[in-house]
Amino acid sequence: MELSPTGRVILGMVAVEPRSGYDIKRVVDNSTRFFWAASYGQIYPELKRLAERGLIEPDAEPEGGRRRTRYRITDAGRAALAEWIRNPDLAHELRDEGLLKLFFAGLLEREDAIAVVEAARRRHVEKREALLAIGPRAAATERFGPLAVLRYGLGMSEFAIDWCDETLKQLKETD
Amino acid sequence: MELSPTGRVILGMVAVEPRSGYDIKRVVDNSTRFFWAASYGQIYPELKRLAERGLIEPDAEPEGGRRRTRYRITDAGRAALAEWIRNPDLAHELRDEGLLKLFFAGLLEREDAIAVVEAARRRHVEKREALLAIGPRAAATERFGPLAVLRYGLGMSEFAIDWCDETLKQLKETD
């Protein structure tokens, strides 16, 4: 049972616990957004498609309060999710605009190239701060995954910052 | 002058030296594909659009041999490219399906989660090999950028492999 790209995040988020589209948007913005974002324009139609295919189903109606549709995963959904996670192949290419800028930075004057690397460094520092801020949230889930991926993100940020420093040194000492 | 996402790689590749669509595909597949790929379906229409906007122009017709259209960058093109590179903001989100799988791996049985990390490790080792293989090509350009980004990719791969090892250790020792 093939899942669409964003269908996978959504199904995963529903697999963790029953969630509405709004819930999913919120939790994605606080976790996977660093490597996989999702917009409402994707979430709501995709929830309907997943429900039509029997991979998720509406949970019990809310007791009073706001109108909302919370979905829970079905057995078929769990199977489809596991099938995707277990498959070692990746369907999607990585895309990193920051690296593309760095790749071409040498076409500019040296001062400009330095500014490009400095901007990249700033972004990585910001990202590290953002990851540190969501740390407690990830630590709260006892499940393996969020915390490990957070460690990954922090390590990557550290590496990237060091790389920027080293690259700046090289760029500056070439006289 | 706003550039489209893939217009940027294409313009950058033409900025380095005059190139045809076919050339661009080949060089992208040997360099930026690790963080920004491009297909013919994007390249040829985009070359036309860039030419219509005066950012590139057809080079002199080939002296005999094969028919082909090689483009060279114009002053306006150089300005648009520099404008994009200098702008510190990124228009595009990172997307990494491998991390998404790892994020949700804890929903599976422990053996399955271990297999997911092992698959990720294998991918990172393969990527490192691929980067090492294109190393000489990147070193051949004296321009700053390709080599620096290659160093980045290699460092990232090393880090990712170490992270997988550490994560596997953690997953296995939790009895």
Next chain:
DNA sequence: CTGCACATGTAAACGGTTACATGATTGA
């Protein structure tokens, strides 16, 4: 009673991949 967060959706426009189609040139 006002503004904010909750909550769900649609339509248009854009971006990107894949499959298909075509044909020339070169080297074995």
Next chain:
DNA sequence: TCAATCATGTAACCGTTTACATGTGCAG
């Protein structure tokens, strides 16, 4: 003469973002 590689392109389909549209419930 055959296969590989050079070379360019289009059309259909799918995915994604953005902007718009609508309405509820709660706290101050």
